[in-house]
Amino acid sequence: MTGGGGSLVELRDIEIFLTLAEELHFGRTAERLHVSQARVSQSIRQQERRIGGALFERTSRSVRLTPLGERLRDRLAAGYGEIMAGIAEATAAARGQVGTLTVGTFDTHHQEITAVLDLFRRRHPHCELRMREILPADPFGALRAGRVDVGLVWLPVHEPDLVVGPVLYTEELVLAVAADHRLAGRDRVEMEELGDHPVVGLEGPVPDYVWAAHTPAVTPAGRPIRRGAAVTTLEEAFTAIGAGGVVSPIGSYAAASRLRRDIVFVPIAGGPALRYAPVWRSAGETALVRAFVQAAADAV
Missing domain, CATH: 3.40.190.290 (D-Maltodextrin-Binding Protein; domain 2)
Incomplete structure (x- = not known):
């Protein structure tokens, strides 16, 4: 996807967004994806800047999706699943x-x-x-x-x-x-x-x-x-x-x-x-x- 500046969002950033949308916890998301918590926070901030709106509401006790984040999650989830299935099938074919x-x-x-x-x-x-x-x-x-x-x-x-x-x-x-x-x-x-x-x-x-x-x-x-x-x-x-x-x-x-x-x-x-x-x-x-x-x- 592209933001206001026209730059592409990496597949890894989409994965981070979807995982955080599921876990609603920065620490668990980082652990699941084997990245640092700082990397998760940085990715989400970059995506919010590109889109021009908040994707998550953060407090000291909880993380939850905003209505904008919910719409983005629903649109990206199916497409991401198809992309990963295609990669898995291509990898299997190569082997x-x-x-x-x-x-x-x-x-x-x-x-x-x-x-x-x-x-x-x-x-x-x-x-x-x-x-x-x-x-x-x-x-x-x-x-x-x-x-x-x-x-x-x-x-x-x-x-x-x-x-x-x-x-x-x-x-x-x-x-x-x-x-x-x-x-x-x-x-x-x-x-x-x-x-x-x-x-x-x-x-x-x-x-x-x-x-x-x-x-x-x-x-x-x-x-x-x-x-x-x-x-x-x-x-x-x-x-x-x-x-x-x-x-x-x-x-x-x-x-x-x-x-x-x-x-x-x-x-x-x-x-x-x-x-x-x-x-x-x-x-x-x-x-x-x-x-x-x-x-x-x-x-x-």
Whole structure:
């Protein structure tokens, strides 16, 4: 704003005026803004001279706005808020904290990283966070195509173009069998017993070593585990299992979200546990990706 002499009032002076209008105390205003009380008094006197009228009534016991001060406060408050919001948004953009970050997870696994997502949103409120589903049959395709910025996938991941972050959570495996399968009534099954039954195969570009962490190629004793029907999605796997032709280790989180009359989930004694970590393209690493990984590490 300009006064009678045409000189500009600094943004800091507007901040001092608005803070004093709220606090109505010179000492508290100075303390809040980390300036001296003399600086607050000087600023207000300068603004009153420029405007040509008193903005505050001062006594030894109190400070209050004059009608002129009240009108000025009402006009400046909204504009000052917009200015500061604009500066904050521009600063965030310069630091790479504005934009869209797309995170991919298997099935319902976004529920397992709620704390991570909440922390990231609190730290970066100007960033839009989008969630997409990743298919186990193609865990890296969406990353490499740029449809996903960060994927939460199970380990190990040994891909030269991908970077692996910290482990965020683990998931036990259970054995999914048809409701009338001879294993359905068991309290538990041993991993060795997978050598007696064909298991679901996965049709897609998933590397063999990645799938082996979920469904090994051999039993602990070294017997081959036969592959049966090949599927591309979890629903296809459940359909094949329900028909009775195959069994399959299934993540316990997926099992908990699928209550079906045609399938029973049996605990696996000594079965593998899946470890999940964020993965991203080394060539696609951005400030937002780094911020997400940091939030993941801090939340854990």
